[in-house]
Every structure is written in C-alpha cells, then in structure tokens.
Amino acid sequence: MKAEIRKIAVFVEEVRREMDRPVRPATRKASAVAVIRNPFAGRYVEDLQDLMEIGAELGGLLGQRCVQALGIxxxxxxxxxxxxxxxxxxxxxxxxxxxxxxxxxxxxxxxEKGAALVPSSKKRGGPGQVLDIPLGHKDAAYVRSHFDGMEVWLNDSPRADEIMVAVAVTDSGRPLPRVGGLRVTEIEGKDGLR
Incomplete structure (x- = not known):
C-alpha cells in the first residue's frame, strides 16, 4: 500500500425524527475518513501518479468501511x-x-454499480476544520431526494503535511423529501442521469 495512513475514523448519522415527525425507516449516512501523509507536501511535483494510486487504494477501503458501518x-x-x-x-x-x-x-x-458521477469537494485547511462531503444518488443524478451532504472533522487533522480523505455512503435519501424530481423507483441507471 502506498498510502501512509496515520488514522481512520468512521462516523454514522441516523435521523429518526425531523420537524417533530417520525422518519421511517430512519435515514442513515456513514463516512469513513483516512488521514494520510502527503508525499508531496511543501514542494511542487509535476507527476502526481503516486497520489492517484493512493486514491485507488482509499476508494475501496473507505467505501467498504462505510458499507460495513451501515450494516448493509x-x-x-x-x-x-x-x-x-x-x-x-x-x-x-x-x-x-x-x-x-x-x-x-x-x-x-x-x-455495487454507481452509474452516476461521484460528487466531490476539495479544500485546504488545518486541524479541526470541517470537510463537507457532497452526496448524490449513485445511479441517477436527477434523484433530488438524495441531493445532500455530510460534514466530518477531526480535532487533530489534517496536519500541515497530511491529507484528510473522506468517503460517504447512505442507505437512503434526505428525511421527508418533497421537492419532486425522479423517484428511486423510476431509476433506469443506464446513463448516470436517470
């Protein structure tokens, strides 16, 4: 493994009530965060292939951790x-x-699958700063009920020479969605849009 991981943290958020209404079934989100050494910290490097390979390692590891945390x-x-x-x-x-x-x-x-683009965000920051992970349905970008996000932060990360990498996965959309759009039951999952 190319990634030098200092720590991994996993979080699960479960919403059971919203606006004093029950949410059944509860909506759940999980995030898995890896804090890694940045091999290029403090210097300009033209070829970033090592970081691309680290991304491949972390995509599977963090995705699996999220699925396990949700118990699905x-x-x-x-x-x-x-x-x-x-x-x-x-x-x-x-x-x-x-x-x-x-x-x-x-x-x-x-x-399993994932026809839609994976929403992403990137930023520079320091220990304790919030990292927003945007969310979208894995098979159809037009499913508005799944436009969402999750915040993560670690009190000691990222240090100056580190990168905090996070993945989030859900087993549902937002609690009590009602802004229209494509429904989960209508997804074709062929082009990543519908």
Whole structure:
C-alpha cells in the first residue's frame, strides 16, 4: 500500500425524527475518513501518479468501511460522495489527484454499480476544520431526494503535511423529501442521469 495512513475514523448519522415527525425507516449516512501523509507536501511535483494510486487504494477501503458501518449489503447503498482536505503545505491539486482519476472505480465496486458521477469537494485547511462531503444518488443524478451532504472533522487533522480523505455512503435519501424530481423507483441507471 502506498498510502501512509496515520488514522481512520468512521462516523454514522441516523435521523429518526425531523420537524417533530417520525422518519421511517430512519435515514442513515456513514463516512469513513483516512488521514494520510502527503508525499508531496511543501514542494511542487509535476507527476502526481503516486497520489492517484493512493486514491485507488482509499476508494475501496473507505467505501467498504462505510458499507460495513451501515450494516448493509453493497447493493443497498443509495448515495455516495467524496472529499479531501490538504494541510497547509499541500496544494489543491494533491486533493484532486487523489479524488478524480482513480478513487471512483473502487468506490463503485464497494457499493455495487454507481452509474452516476461521484460528487466531490476539495479544500485546504488545518486541524479541526470541517470537510463537507457532497452526496448524490449513485445511479441517477436527477434523484433530488438524495441531493445532500455530510460534514466530518477531526480535532487533530489534517496536519500541515497530511491529507484528510473522506468517503460517504447512505442507505437512503434526505428525511421527508418533497421537492419532486425522479423517484428511486423510476431509476433506469443506464446513463448516470436517470
């Protein structure tokens, strides 16, 4: 494994009531976060292939951790998203190298299928700063009930020479959705849109 992981944290959020109404079944989101050493911290490097390979490693690992935390089969995952925060000695392109070329395929394998693009965000920050993970339905981008997000933060991460990489997976959409759009039961899952 190329990734030098300092720590992994897993979080599960379960909403049972919203606006004093029961949410049945409860909506659940899980995130898995890896804090890794940034091999290029503090210097410009033209070839970011090592970070792309780390992204591939982390996509599967973090996706599997989310599915396990939710206690579901991979095919029961409904939404996903990814995000990365580089410490002050990193650059945004380091986060992009981890997230974009190679992380998606192993994440899709961890949740079975995934025809839609994996929503993503990247930023620079320091210990304790919030990292937002955008969420969208894994098979159809037009499912509005699954436009959502999850926040994660670690009090000691990322340090200046680290990258915090996060994946989120859900087993449902938002609690009490009612803004229309394509329904889960109407998904074709062929083009990633519908």
């Amino acid at each position: 089969r991979p095919d029961q995952a409904e939404s996903y998203g990814k995000a990365a925060m580089v410490g002050e000695n990193g650059e945004l392109e380091h986060a992009a190298a981890i997230l974009h070329p190679s992380l998606g395929k192993p994440l899709r394998e961890a949740v």
